[in-house]
Amino acid sequence: MASKDRILKVKEDTRCNILSASLEIVKEEGWSALSMRKIADKIDYTAPIIYEYFSNKDAILKELTLMGFKKLAGKMEEAKTLSTDPAGQLEAMWLAYWNFAFADTELYKVMYGVEVNCCSMDVCPDLQKPMNMLWDKIEEITPEALRTEEYIDRKYYTFWSVVHGLISINLTRQLTSEEMNRQVLRDAITGIINSIKNG
Amino acid sequence: MASKDRILKVKEDTRCNILSASLEIVKEEGWSALSMRKIADKIDYTAPIIYEYFSNKDAILKELTLMGFKKLAGKMEEAKTLSTDPAGQLEAMWLAYWNFAFADTELYKVMYGVEVNCCSMDVCPDLQKPMNMLWDKIEEITPEALRTEEYIDRKYYTFWSVVHGLISINLTRQLTSEEMNRQVLRDAITGIINSIKNG
């Protein structure tokens, strides 16, 4: 007998086990260490079994990405209830987004293509030159009354974040128009420059 | 005979060839397709030879990263000369940074750990929900006179860029303090919200 539903449930369980085993491995050893054989080991099967549940490794990544987005949406939904004021809700949602990225780092990484690609890369003047050039210029336009290291750092990272963020978004997704990119970039740059000049 | 210098020069050439062969492959087929054997093919050697010049594959990535930073610094230096006004120089440098990212995309990707990780991921409500939630809230706080799709899009991407950028920077490098992160984030969020409300 072994009712059909029961069998289906077991299959669904295995599918779920594959996903959570994957996530476990990734949390422990990073995305680069995730392999079909390692997943199989963790669920006490051999590798080919996984192909009964996912057409290939990419399909697993896709599913985890989906799970990530759902979890993120949930967290944001939750955050929205913390406030009734729309601006407050917006802020709360962005904070939820931020917290999600650090609570579920591995999910965030696969969702948005963030890699810790290359090695340690110990501090080195060549690597820091672009940063220093920008930093010095920011210092230069900062009113003397505000010219502390902490202030300039903050402005530098604000700058860098928005520019790098916009670039990353464009390189991984390709859904923004050339025109809007230029506009966002220009707005951000002039906006931050003004905020520096005027405190 | 074959003077020592000559030999050294040939060795230096080979080292350089390895790097440019790598970059060629990456430009044509992406980082995931870069392999020691493919590099060797391109310079008419076998794979183990590469280990005479680089201790491993990561060392090649490291060197390319370094080249990227040097090139970026050069472009920024160049841009700085376009203006005499400090604010104008700062803006020009950020534009140079932006242009570098799209002119030398592959270099930028390895420098900052940007990956096109997972597959096509066709449009799907689950993926867009976080975006939609934020978008709707932005719409809500936008003064009616400004409430066009283009305007809201622009504000949304500004928001997303700075938040995602700051997160990415934190996930790949780890050089900012918890305290400053919070401050940059909070400043950016309230700043953008104000800019939305006041046009």
Added chain:
DNA sequence: TACCTTTGTCTAACGGTGTTAAATTATTTT
């Protein structure tokens, strides 16, 4: 019960990866 079919699972293999040790060839030195 005996047979057949279906299902689940594994073994073995292919071609690929980074990397290393040993064998081989070429070059230089004596």
Added chain:
DNA sequence: AAAATAATTTAACACCGTTAGACAAAGGTA
């Protein structure tokens, strides 16, 4: 010409994603 050194390759290891085929367990049917 012989010996020593350098340059290069071959062969192998352990891993990877993926697929085809073998095998065993279970189910249905007569």
